[in-house]
Amino acid sequence: MTTVTTAGLTAAEAARRAREGRANTPVRGSSRTTATILRTTVFSFYNNILFVIGIALLALGRYSDALVSVGLGIINAALAAVQELRARRALDRLQLLAREPVTVLRDGVETEVSPADVVEGDLLRVRGGNQVVVDGPVVEGAVEADESLLTGESDPVPKPVGATLLSGSVIASGEGRQRAEAVGAASHAGRLTLAARADTTDVTPLQWRIDLVVRLVILLVLLMSGAILAQALLDGSTVLRFVQTSAVLSGLVPYGLFFLIAVAYSVGGARIAGQGALVQQTNAVEAISRVDVVCTDKTGTLTSGDLGLVEVVEISDSPVRELLGTLARSGRSTNATTAALVDLPGRQVVPDDEVEFRSARRWSGLELPRAAAPERSARRTLVLGAPSVVLERLADDTVTVDLVARESRARAERGFRVLVLASSSGPLRDGDGRPSLPRLRAEALVVLGDELRPGVADTLAGLAAEGVAVKVISGDDPVTVAALARRAGLVGAALYGAELAALPADAVDEAVDATTVFGRIAPEQKEHIVAALRRRGHHVAMVGDGVNDARALKRAHVGVAMRSGSAVTRDVADIVLLGDSFATLPPARTEGRRIVAGVGSSMYLFLARVVTQMLVILTVTLLGLGFPYTPTQVGLTLFTVGLPTFFLTMWARPAPPAEDLLVSLARFVLPVGILTAGFATAVYASLYRLVSDGLSGGGDPGVEMWERYTGLARTAPDFVTSSATLGAQSGLSVFVSTTAIVLILLLEPPHRIFTAWRPVSDDRRPTWLALALFVAFAVVLVVPATRSYFGLTAPDPPVLYAGGIALVGWFVVLTVALRYRLLERAIGLTPPSGERAGTRTHHGSGGAPAAG
Secondary structure (H helix, E strand, C coil), rough: CCCCCCCCCCHHHHHHHHCCCCEECCCCCCCCHHHHHHHHHCCCCCHHHHHHHHHHHHHCCCCHHHHHHHHHHHHHHHHHHHHHHHHHHHHHHCCCCCCEEEEHHHHHHEEECHHHCCCCCCEEEEEEECCCCCCCEEEEEEEEEEEEEHHHHCCCECCCCCECCCCCCCCCCEEEEEEEEEHHEEEEEEEHHHHCCCCCCCCCCCCCHHHEEEEEHHHHHHHHHHEEEEEEEECCCCHHHHHHHHEEEECCCCCCCHHHHHHHHHHHHHHHHHEEEEECCCCCCHHHHCCCCEECCCHHHHEEEEEEEEEECCCCCCCHHHHHHHHHHCCCCCCCHHHHHCCCCCCCCCCCCCEEECCCCCCEECCCCHHHHHHHCCCCCEEEECHHHHHHHCCCCHHHHHHHHHHHHHHHCCCCCEEEEECCCCCCEECCCCCCCCCEEEEEEEEEEEECCCCCCHHHHHHCCCCCCCECCHHHHCHHHHHHHHCCCCCCEEEHHHHHHCCCCHHHHHHHHHHEEEEECCHHHHHHHHHHHHHHCCCCCEEEHHHHHHHHHHHHEEEECCCCCHHHHHHHHEECCCCHHHHHHHHHHHHHHHHHHHHHHHHHHHHHHHHHHHHHHHHHHHCCCCCCCHHHCCCHHHHHHHHHHHHHHHCCCCCCCCCCCHHHHHHHHHHHHHHHHHHHHHHHHHHHHHHHHHHHHCCCHHHHHHHHHHCCCCCCHHHHHHHHHHHHHHHHHHHHHHHHHHHHHHHHCCCHHCCCCCCCCCHHHHHHHHHHHHHHHHHHCCCCHHHHHHHCCCCCCCHHHHHHHHHHHHHHHHHHHHHHHHHHCCCCCCCCHHHHCCCCCCCCCCCCCCCC
């Protein structure tokens, strides 16, 4: 501890203010509690119904039925809960401020305390390299603050006595004291952290559509279940039959779509990670595929943040490159400028005097030892500074001064940073020892430029070719930003932040949409720009690296952070570019389109299965032929629908997201569902009647077989009904499962015979998948153990004949119905002829279908 003359707070006063809540306590997030997350994800309305059915089936000893009925619901609930808990933990750990000790004055002495122990009114010692942990004015000394992460301004900002230091900034140079005025949640860092912690996750269009479809199905299932279960009660069904019926009806809800999309997002995220981007928010896999506007910061995103030497314009006959190299090597401190010059020839010397660069002075200088001066002359003082400062002290002739001014201005207009190297025989300080420029002689212009990240120009050109607009938003001067944008291949209008703020509210959105470069933009304006683009109907990605970008990242559909950026920005981002490479975005967008196309294609199979089963249950129940399914028989859809949808999603080709997906689904699902249900009901009814008539006559030699199947004696009152129901259920399951496999071939046709919905595909993997599933299903029917598990009878001739004949008829009728859109014609929704003429193009696995 060091004793000082100026006392800050006393320890007792600091303790009292801490008790009053005036301490720099880290902000707490308002994210949902663990209990709330579990209640809304695991114990949702639908899951509660499944749990009740599962418990009832377990109590009745139907373990297989319970597993099939409840298993998928539990998996979905677990996935949702884990994802939300993970997201909450990520938000809760957000902290803008580091936790290293800071120095405060207590009882007249300097002592180190935790940033959380700083209270309002404390005096803090701040020096170069320290992070500012509270808001408040400088009360002693003078410092320069690096506020680039907060404001985007790349140059250090002078902070004399009375100027406010913002928490989250870093002292670039100097030393002084600061008084704490705003602490904790009231500080700049606290407000930014709270804004960053806000949960602003968007629901993607695909998620919204799946949720809409599932809600509609739930509504239909509830209405249908009420009627069917009421009839079962009136008919005096057993408790087991009642619970099984409930399980089958609840299984109609296509919650497998949520599981599929979770798996697809995870696989897509893994693939994108292989391209160099970490997906932190799973639905960003889809969101990135829909982006049509990319907003990006300049420094750290388009550029590497480093300066590069563009050219040296020699004005005198001195060895200027050697002088620059010596200047860069010999200074006590390094900065971006000296780092850009250090590769020039020269040598390191110990200067007689040095004036370090300060943004307030805008120049630096060295007095070289006489032995190191060029040609051992008297010119041993070197100065490197901004043209506006150096020009005032040039002793050259008017022609040289005009040349320096003209060439400097021309390069500055092209977005480069221009410095003047000058020399003198005079000292760098005045009589009082304060830095002061002597009369100077111009030696050279030093032209520096922000280094574009590798591949940026090619990436921007590729995005433009795909119709993606790129907008550069920066805290720097628009002229500089626009020049850099032109170097990267971007051309367009530029707008100052002040000009944007002055626009009337009704003109902001249009101006933002028409502008390419934004300069002198405040952090909150970045968020407003993103919001304006969203109001214009754009799907926006925001790329940034600083804390000042955090709110804009959260406001965008997709927030993208650089790995080298601030910790807060990385934590709030949906995607982190691991290699700091802007070039990773297009591959990530392509991979997202692949996943979205695959999930969209898989919805055709899922919903066709749902509509088919709903209509079969309704028609069979209305015919009074018993209930057509058991829970384990419904479990066959895991092989005939669940497995194919997974592979179709993984094998899909990138395609633009289909905006008319729901319409396309209806055009496919309704004809398929209606026709499949119609033929399935015919199979069920014919087999039911065949078995029922045979057993009622008493002479069927297969009575013993049916006794084994049903577990009932032939004298039991419901022996005939149970046997007929089981036989009909088996035939129904065989037919519906086989049609589901054939639908794979309709969605990815290997031959012209299957092109009623889409043209021939050159991908043969779906065909091999369909063949493999057909073989696997045949094995299930042949092997007694698997056949018994799914509640099926042996593949006897009547079952095979009925299923085979129905399958051929179904395929012919369905092909005609899809090719000529008979359902749409029947209800008067036939599309115009021009539309049909233009639809026979292949869109991969998830695009709009081709019509005949």
